[in-house]
Amino acid sequence: MPELPEVETVRKGLARFATGFTISSAQGLHPRVLKLASLAALDAVEGARIKEVNRRGKFLWFVLDRDLALVAHLGMSGQFLFPRKDRPEPGHVRARFGLKKGLKRQELVFSDQRTFGWLSVEELSDGVPTSAAHIAVDPFDFAFDREAVIAKMSSRKAAIKSVILNQEIMSGVGNIYADESLWRAKIHPEIPANELSAKKIGVLLDAATQVMAEAVEVGGTSFDAMYINVNGESGFFETSLAAYGQEGEPCPRCGRQIRRIAFGNRSSHFCPKCQVR
DNA sequence: GGAAATGTTTACCG
DNA sequence: CCGGTAAACATTTC
Known part of the structure; x- marks a missing residue:
């Protein structure tokens, strides 16, 4: 996990x-x-x-x-x-x-x-x-420089999802929280990062920070005195997921069915209505 | 049996 | 050299 x-x-x-x-x-x-x-x-x-x-x-x-x-x-x-x-x-x-x-x-x-x-x-x-040493700081690090990260992301031509997953630009985000952040920020995963406004990338960063903070909070409660419950199957945050793994389920925002598309060896999940390319 | 699964590193290409 | 993509790593589950 x-x-x-x-x-x-x-x-x-x-x-x-x-x-x-x-x-x-x-x-x-x-x-x-x-x-x-x-x-x-x-x-x-x-x-x-x-x-x-x-x-x-x-x-x-x-x-x-x-x-x-x-x-x-x-x-x-x-x-x-x-x-x-x-x-x-x-x-x-x-x-x-x-x-x-x-x-x-x-x-x-x-x-x-x-x-x-x-x-x-x-x-x-x-x-x-x-x-x-080569891993960038994550959004919860006191040294995290939001503006610098936005600038770096804005210069990339790769799909925004690849960019937010790049641990050398900002660390911490994986496939689940990438999909969740993009859904929250209403950004299609395949849009080239350099086609997004700095403001929009800022919205995405804030969404990523917030969704991870919420997950950390719930993770803390699934803890049991002498046993670290790190079993992915227990899925402490699973019930809160809006996009990831929700193919065919209604978008919690607009009701349109969540779509799943191939992304490298994996998948991207997004709402085709809220997240327009 | 095929496909997919939370990640990182390395190889390769333009 | 840089940016970007694809494959490789291993095991289990659906």
Whole structure:
């Protein structure tokens, strides 16, 4: 469950339940769990204390009391889970961490069905891990420069949907929130970005920020004390989706049927009446 | 059996 | 070199 709101939900859960714990053990259990660029194997973080858990866009990392950070990307299906005896064992466990704080001990696992996610051990520079250095700040970062992003987007000739998905211009938006933002801003996904007014792109940015903020809020409530519910199937925000996955359903604004068109390897969902090309 | 699924990186082309 | 597009990665589900 991996766009900004989902990653933020995971980050919050990790920050709440893992901060202050020392990593007593760390082991990779799958040959591809460790990113190739990782400076070391996972056991390099053993003995480190977790100071905080940070995020930029869809990248997240544990800040440790040493010069290395434990970085994670959830890919398409990555999850961090605190297993509990009264819950089913997590499947597809790719890495396992033992955490301790005083007498408290708990386990944290990284699970990933499709193995597009990864972990790595990296240095931070200006507080950001190497693998996320090229990722632009997301709209919730204090350094987010709305006008600069609008200017950058306005110069692109590619379809606006590709542009808002480009993590090097603005990070955090994935296929779901791209479709939702475009629907809210009443913009057809295939319009070249440079044909939109700066004002219209501003509307789109605000829509993206707002829809992700709303999703983060709902994500927070689906949380359960010792278990991070990052299961996409539970769909905490699914009931609020206006466009994504709504092919054939009435547009909540005008009633026209939502359409689905091919977009690269994926799909775009939009209202043919509200979002005119 | 085919298609599609929340993402990123790399290769390739103009 | 830049912008843009397509493919590759792997697994599961419908």
